[in-house]
Amino acid sequence: MDIEKLVKTANALVAPGKGILAADESGGTIKRRFDSINVESTEDNRRDYRELLFRTEGASEYISGIILFDETLRQNGADGTPLVKVLTGQGILPGIKVDKGTQSLPSAETELVTEGLDGLRDRLREYAELGAVFTKWRGVITIGHEIPSSYCIEANAHALARYAALSQEAGLVPIVEPEVLMDGNHSIERCLEVNEATLKEVYSQLAKQKVLLEGTLLKPSMVLSGSTASSRAGSEEVAEKTITCFSRSVPSAVPGIVFLSGGQSDQEATVNLNAINKRASLVGAPWQLSFSYGRGLQAAPLKAWGGEKANVTDAQQAFYHRAKLTSAARQGIYSPNME
Ligand code: 13P
16 A cells, blocks of 8 residues: 555645545536436537536645546547546546445445445556546435434445445545435534544544545535424534544545535535635644535536537636635635625
């Protein structure tokens, strides 16, 4: 295991002012995103859309790395340049989603477990050859009536640790993503309880499986009220409970926490990240607190693009602007009048 390289990459991904763009939507997810703008999800359209994001001038001022889907890692841009080269030319680190999505958990059918461990060692070797320097695996925890079960939390944490160990063996920094879904009418207290239990199990499994924490990043959900809760906590409370949760469960050896946006609007995800960073500097949190947003960074450029070549510049401006605001929030210096 090349410890020095892993630690260097992990720290570069959470360099001051910078964070990650998640552009690793699987086939079904990107189709849903394209449906929302009435664009057909063809291989060329997916390439054109992602290429416009990757070629945005100045993106690397705010974006350290981009997570790709398998198809994109192998794709060339319209002029024949491999998209991985487009990224490295911009000074952006290429990453790859390596899990194979969720399936129902046996004997617990309202819960999910992530698949993709079989053959992973060989796939990781190939991804490293194709130029990826970091990876992502997403486990999903659902909050509902009497769930999550400890069985679900343990099964997902075990798989996350198996993945992380294999990824480090291949020289690739694992981004460990135990997403606690925002769906439901649960309170923010319940979200804190579930996140805390999940993260404690994840770090127990990572330790058992000898994962080097300094060469990993955590991609969690913020601690939020459920999306359909009758009253929803404001950003101050989100920040306070999120930091409380992580101080109880995430070792300080982890260099960075990169939040997912998870169905928050782009502005909501920015406001909350800003409050989290303000709180973190008050209490002296040990990790970089940054972003790895999909929808939080892409909602505006996707809409501005609308599948039209003529809109590429507008879409790039929308992406650049959102990345700039999210970077400000990552430093605790965002204000709504910057919108
Ligand atoms: P969202 O920010 O849209 O939640 O996507 C991040 C991600 O990669 C989820 O796996």
